[in-house]
Amino acid sequence: MMAEEFEPKIVAFLCKWCSSAGSDLAGVSRMEYPSNVLPITVMCSGSVSPLYILSAFNRGADGVLVSGCHPGDCHYIKGNYYARRRIALINKLLEYIGLEPQRFQMSWVSAAEGTKYTQIIKDFVKELKPLGPQTKLRKDL
Amino acid sequence: MKRTGVFTCHCGINIAGTVDVKRVAKELSDHTGVVHSEDYVYMCSDPGQNLIIEAIKEKRLDSVIIACCSPTLHETTFRNATKSAGINEFQCEIANIREQCSWVHKDMDKATEKAIKLTKSAVEKVRRNESLDPISVPVTRRALVIGGGIAGIQSALDLANSGFEVILVERSPSIGGHMIQLSETFPTLDCSQCILTPKMVEVSKHPKVKLMTYSEVQEISGYVGNFKVKILKKPTYVDPGKCTLCDECTKVCPVVVPNEFDIGLTGRRAIYIPFPQAIPATYTLDIKSCPGLLPIACGKCADVCEPDAIDFDMKPETVEEEVGAIIVATGYDLYDKELMAEYGYGKYTDVLDGLQFERLLSASGPTMGKILRPSDHKEPKEVVFIQCVGSRDPELHCAYCSKICCMYTAKHAMLYKHHVHDGQAYIFYIDIRSGGKDYEEFVQRAVEEDGVLYLRGKVAKIFEDKGKIKVWGVDTLTGKDIEVDADMVVLALATRPSKGAEELARKLKIAMDKDGFLSEAHPKLRPVESITAGMFLAGAAQAPKDIPEAVAQASGAAAKAIAILSQERLFHAPTVAKVNVNLCTGCGMCVDVCPYDALSLKDGKVEVNEVLCEGCGTCSATCLRAAIQVKNLTPLQVHEMIRASLGG
Numbered sequence: 001m002m003a004e005e006f007e008p009k010i011v012a013f014l015c016k017w018c019s020s021a022g023s024d025l026a027g028v029s030r031m032e033y034p035s036n037v038l039p040i041t042v043m044c045s046g047s048v049s050p051l052y053i054l055s056a057f058n059r060g061a062d063g064v065l066v067s068g069c070h071p072g073d074c075h076y077i078k079g080n081y082y083a084r085r086r087i088a089l090i091n092k093l094l095e096y097i098g099l100e101p102q103r104f105q106m107s108w109v110s111a112a113e114g115t116k117y118t119q120i121i122k123d124f125v126k127e128l129k130p131l132g133p134q135t136k137l138r139k140d141l
Numbered sequence: 142m143k144r145t146g147v148f149t150c151h152c153g154i155n156i157a158g159t160v161d162v163k164r165v166a167k168e169l170s171d172h173t174g175v176v177h178s179e180d181y182v183y184m185c186s187d188p189g190q191n192l193i194i195e196a197i198k199e200k201r202l203d204s205v206i207i208a209c210c211s212p213t214l215h216e217t218t219f220r221n222a223t224k225s226a227g228i229n230e231f232q233c234e235i236a237n238i239r240e241q242c243s244w245v246h247k248d249m250d251k252a253t254e255k256a257i258k259l260t261k262s263a264v265e266k267v268r269r270n271e272s273l274d275p276i277s278v279p280v281t282r283r284a285l286v287i288g289g290g291i292a293g294i295q296s297a298l299d300l301a302n303s304g305f306e307v308i309l310v311e312r313s314p315s316i317g318g319h320m321i322q323l324s325e326t327f328p329t330l331d332c333s334q335c336i337l338t339p340k341m342v343e344v345s346k347h348p349k350v351k352l353m354t355y356s357e358v359q360e361i362s363g364y365v366g367n368f369k370v371k372i373l374k375k376p377t378y379v380d381p382g383k384c385t386l387c388d389e390c391t392k393v394c395p396v397v398v399p400n401e402f403d404i405g406l407t408g409r410r411a412i413y414i415p416f417p418q419a420i421p422a423t424y425t426l427d428i429k430s431c432p433g434l435l436p437i438a439c440g441k442c443a444d445v446c447e448p449d450a451i452d453f454d455m456k457p458e459t460v461e462e463e464v465g466a467i468i469v470a471t472g473y474d475l476y477d478k479e480l481m482a483e484y485g486y487g488k489y490t491d492v493l494d495g496l497q498f499e500r501l502l503s504a505s506g507p508t509m510g511k512i513l514r515p516s517d518h519k520e521p522k523e524v525v526f527i528q529c530v531g532s533r534d535p536e537l538h539c540a541y542c543s544k545i546c547c548m549y550t551a552k553h554a555m556l557y558k559h560h561v562h563d564g565q566a567y568i569f570y571i572d573i574r575s576g577g578k579d580y581e582e583f584v585q586r587a588v589e590e591d592g593v594l595y596l597r598g599k600v601a602k603i604f605e606d607k608g609k610i611k612v613w614g615v616d617t618l619t620g621k622d623i624e625v626d627a628d629m630v631v632l633a634l635a636t637r638p639s640k641g642a643e644e645l646a647r648k649l650k651i652a653m654d655k656d657g658f659l660s661e662a663h664p665k666l667r668p669v670e671s672i673t674a675g676m677f678l679a680g681a682a683q684a685p686k687d688i689p690e691a692v693a694q695a696s697g698a699a700a701k702a703i704a705i706l707s708q709e710r711l712f713h714a715p716t717v718a719k720v721n722v723n724l725c726t727g728c729g730m731c732v733d734v735c736p737y738d739a740l741s742l743k744d745g746k747v748e749v750n751e752v753l754c755e756g757c758g759t760c761s762a763t764c765l766r767a768a769i770q771v772k773n774l775t776p777l778q779v780h781e782m783i784r785a786s787l788g789g
Binding site for chain 1: 211212213237239240241242244245246247248251252254255258259262650652672716734736737755756757758759761762763771774776779780782783784786787
C-alpha cells in the first residue's frame with residue numbers, strides 16, 4: 001500500500017488590514033487553495049515576534065508564512081519595514097540552525113490580491129511537500 | 142477558568158456545504174473551558190443572536206466564539222449582542238470559517254478539520270481576553286482644509302455653513318486653483334471665473350473661515366479629533382491692510398519672470414498680483430525673483446509705495462492650530478513638459494498645453510480672448526489638438542486615463558471654431574470617453590455644429606517647417622498617413638498629482654497609489670476617506686476629475702468631517718499597548734519603533750499614551766523581555782493560538 005501523501009502544516013501570520021483582507025477576498029471570489037494553511041490574524045506584520053515563528057516550528061509547523069501590506073502601504077505607517085528587517089534576521093538564524101530556507105516565507109499581499117494569496121499558498125504547499133516533516137525545531141522529537 | 146460558549150454558523154450552505162458544522166460544534170463542546178456549543182443556520186439573524194444572548198444568560202457564559210464569516214462583516218453585530226446579554230464586548234471573538242475555510246476548500250473532511258482548529262484557536266484567544274472599555278477622547282471642533290482650489294473652497298464652505306470653524310490653507314498667493322485659469326467649462330460653456338469667483342468671495346468673507354494664503358502645512362501630529370498643525374506663513378512683504386492696489390510698484394520693478402497664472406505666456410514682475418480677482422486682493426513680493434530685499438540692492442517698489450505697504454522686514458511665521466478633521470484637496474498639475482519632448486512642447490513656441498490654450502481663450506487672458514499664435518500674434522487657421530499626451534501610455538508615461546482631456550479638448554476645438562470661423566480644428570484621439578451628463582451630446586455638437594475633425598490615431602512626429610508645425614500621424618480607421626501643416630498644436634497633457642503632494646502625504650501619513658494620487662480607504666465604499674482616521678480627500682488630489690466630480694467629492698469629504706466634528710467625544714479602540722513595569726528595563730527600543738510617538742520613557746520605564754496608541758504591536762515584537770504587550774493579542778495568546786492551530 002502506498003503511504004499517504006505528506007500534508008505539510010503551515011501557520012500563516014496575516015496582518016489584519018492587507019493580507020487577512022486579501023485572504024478574505026480569495027474566499028469571496030471562491031478561489032481554491034489547499035487546506036494546509038492555518039491563518040492567525042495579527043494587527044500588523046510588524047507585530048510578529050521572532051518567537052512566534054520559532055514557537056510555530058517548535059509546535060510542529062512544517063512551514064511558516066508572514067504576510068503583510070506592501071512596503072509603503074502599511075496601515076501602521078512603517079510596521080512592515082520593521083517586519084522585513086526582522087525577517088531577514090530570522091532567516092539567518094534559521095539558516096544557522098540548519099532549517100531548510102523554503103520552510104519560512106514572507107510575502108506582501110494587499111487587500112485586493114486574493115489571487116496572489118491563493119498562489120502563494122499553493123506554491124508554498126508544493127515546495128514543502130518534497131521536504132517532508134520538519135523535525136529540526138520540533139519539540140516532541 | 143472562563144466559561145466559553147461556541148456558536149457555529151451554517152450560513153445556509155455557504156459554510157455547511159463544505160464544513161461539517163455539527164462535527165465542529167461537537168468537537169468544540171469537548172474543548173477545555175467550553176461549557177456550551179451549538180450550531181445554527183444563520184447566527185447573524187435575530188433568532189441566531191437570541192440563541193447567543195440566551196445561552197450567555199442561562200449558562201452564565203463569560204466569553205463567546207462565533208465561528209462564522211469574516212470579522213470584517215459581523216464582528217460588530219455579535220459584539221453588540223454580547224454586550225446586550227450583559228458581558229463585555231471584548232469577550233466575543235470571531236473564528237473565520239467561511240472566507241478563510243469553507244469558501245476556499247472543497248474536501249469536506251479537510252475543511253472540517255481546519256474549521257475545528259480555527260475555532261479552537263479563537264477559543265484559546267478569548268479565554269485570555271480582558272474586558273475593555275473604549276477609550277474616550279474629546280473633539281476639537283474645527284477643521285483644516287489644505288488646498289484652495291474649487292474642491293478645497295467647496296469643502297471649506299460646507300463646513301463653515303454647518304457652523305464649524307475652518308482654516309483654509311493655500312500655498313500660492315491667491316485661492317482659485319486651476320479653475321480660475323480656465324476660460325469656459327464643459328458641457329455648458331459657463332465662464333469659469335464667473336462661476337468660481339462668487340464662491341471665492343463667499344469663502345474669503347465667511348466669518349467661520351480663516352483664510353491662510355501663501356502658507357504651507359509644515360508639520361502634523363495628533364490623531365482623529367485632535368490634530369495639531371504647524372502652518373508656515375511665507376512673507377509677502379506687502380501689508381494687505383495698507384496696500385491700495387495702485388499698481389505703482391509693478392511699474393518700477395525691473396524684474397520680469399514668467400507669469401504662472403498664464404503658464405508663461407506672459408511675464409510678471411517680482412512684485413505682483415496673480416490676477417485681478419485674486420483673493421486676498423494684495424500684492425506679493427516673490428523673493429526668489431526679487432534682486433534683494435536690501436534697499437541698496439533695488440528697493441524701487443518701496444520707494445514709490447505711497448501708503449508704505451511694503452515691508453522688507455517681514456519674516457516667515459509659523460502658526461500652530463488645533464483641528465479635529467483634515468481635508469486634503471491639493472489638486473493636480475499637468476505632466477512635466479520636459480518629459481514630452483517628442484511633441485516639441487517647450488521647443489516650439491506654438492506648441493501649447495491645455496492650460497495655456499485656456500488662457501488664450503479666456504476673456505481675461507493675455508490676448509483678451511483672441512486666439513493668436515504666441516510666436517507671431519497671427520490667427521492660427523489650422524490647429525491640431527492631441528489627446529492622451531502622457532496618458533494611457535504604460536511603457537513610457539502614465540498608464541492611467543486622465544479622464545478630463547477628451548471633454549476639454551472637444552471644448553477647446555469648439556471654442557476655437559467660435560473664435561476663428563474659417564479655421565479648421567483636428568483632434569487626434571485614441572478613444573473618446575464622454576461619460577457624464579450631457580457630455581456625449583457635447584462631443585457630438587463639436588463634430589456636427591463646429592465641424593471638428595476627429596482622427597483616430599497617434600501622432601508620430603511634430604516638427605517646425607517654414608513657419609508651420611508639421612504634424613505627422615496615422616488615421617488608424619482608414620490606415621492612411623496624415624500630414625497637417627498646423628499653425629498651432631495643443632497637447633492634452635496627462636493630469637498628475639500636484640507637485641509637493643507627495644511630501645504633504647508623508648507629513649500627513651496618508652497613503653498614495655502607484656501614480657502618486659492620494660489613496661482612498663476603500664475604492665467603492667469609502668471614496669472620500671483616507672486610511673488615516675479623520676483625514677479626508679477631495680478633488681483631483683485623489684484621482685483625475687472634472688469640476689462637478691471634484692465639487693461632489695468635496696461636499697462628501699466635508700460631510701464626513703462634520704460627522705466627526707459634531708460628536709461630543711470620539712471613541713478609540715482600547716486594544717492598546719500595556720507595559721509590565723516589573724519587566725521593563727527602560728531600554729527604549731519600543732519608543733524608537735513606535736510609529737505614533739505613543740511611547741515615552743518616564744523614570745526609567747516606558748509609558749503608553751493610550752490615546753495615541755493604535756495597537757499595531759510593533760513595540761511588543763521589538764521588546765526582548767515581553768514587557769510591552771498589546772491588550773487581547775498578547776504573546777501568550779498568540780502562542781496558545783499557534784498550539785491550537787497545530788492541534789497540540
